[in-house]
């Protein structure tokens with residue numbers, strides 16, 4: 001009799017738990033669908049995953065559409081920035097297996113599982129004991145993996161955990177795709193907005209040109225203005241196209257081995273006139289390095305950094321370009337290129353936004369032309385080569401932009 005009562009309470013409790021879980025799942029799905037901010041979304045997903053599976057932590061890995069790599073996006077209790085560059089290998093990792101098979105997987109004891117990838121734990125000083133990973137699926141496509149880590153009170157993952165986490169993961173995947181699409185449409189809106197300024201200027205010029213009383217010298221000035229606005233439009237549209245290609249992963253790298261110093265000299269020649277107009281001296285130091293990469297795209301990075309170093313420099317300033325070996329990154333040898341200027345510098349606050357689309361520092365945007373895409377494009381190009389780009393700056397003293405590129409293997 002007592003046993004019956006006990007089992008009734010037990011199963012009653014379990015049913016209640018299940019109902020509570022599904023109620024929470026419905027509530028969180030609604031919240032996810034109304035969140036378009038990707039970072040807020042990721043936070044909500046992992047805290048829901050922890051709560052629904054009664055685990056210590058949860059994490060999300062997403063497939064990078066550009067490289068096909070599986071990247072750590074977020075994990076609970078840890079700073080999301082720390083997970084930034086962690087790539088989980090597709091072959092030989094649990095998450096890779098889940099993506100490739102499109103099925104959930106439970107690992108009861110990671111110490112007994114040869115396929116468990118310990119790289120993340122090592123980096124984040126976290127000890128995974130057991131885990132449940134499920135695919136994040138939208139329209140028959142897996143976009144990543146949601147994992148719940150370390151069940152509380154040494155419990156085991158059960159069927160209900162698998163079902164609930166799988167449901168959460170598909171809701172989450174759709175919400176992530178929506179947020180990405182929204183970001184894309186935001187980009188299109190901003191792009192169109194940017195195109196308006198030169199177009200409005202062109203329209204005003206044509207109206208002026210039609211005035212019969214316009215003196216000849218004014219007419220020539222207006223034509224020059226129209227020419228420069230048209231050039232700006234062309235360069236903006238090619239930036240937009242480049243960025244759209246780089247973001248979607250459609251941009252192909254046309255790789256060759258080439259001498260980096262020679263490319264730097266060639267790029268300096270392109271901007272020499274612009275530098276001379278401001279009496280800016282350009283100096284190049286460092287040895288010869290043979291880089292493996294897309295020469296044309298890397299030239300674009302150099303041209304943008306050099307144009308910035310001129311535009312945001314003072315009259316009679318200097319630009320120092322240096323080349324040095326960089327061994328920081330694993331496996332391969334890299335060369336580090338730095339472009340240092342003696343310009344206005346960038347405040348700490350503004351430095352955080354430097355690689356964001358359309359971001360321009362307010363006090364310099366007023367008197368220089370630009371769209372605020374140069375650095376974003378440069379970052380995409382460098383990262384497509386598995387290199388890194390970063391900056392340091394001191395207000396009133398100047399800024400240095402650094403980037404790394406892989407050296408050709410045989411040199």
Ligand SMILES: Nc1ncnc2c1ncn2[C@@H]1O[C@H](COP(=O)(O)OP(=O)(O)OP(=O)(O)O)[C@@H](O)[C@H]1O
Nearest residue numbers: 308309312359360361370371372373374375376399
């Ligand atoms: N060397 C620098 N010194 C000071 N500020 C800089 C420097 N480089 C970039 N910036 C700041 O960062 C912003 C973004 O640079 P970015 O090259 O992305 O865009 P842009 O030069 O404004 O336009 P464009 O898309 O034509 O390159 C600039 O508007 C400027 O405010």
Ligand SMILES: [Mg+2]
Nearest residue numbers: 304308370374
């Ligand atoms: Mg620029």
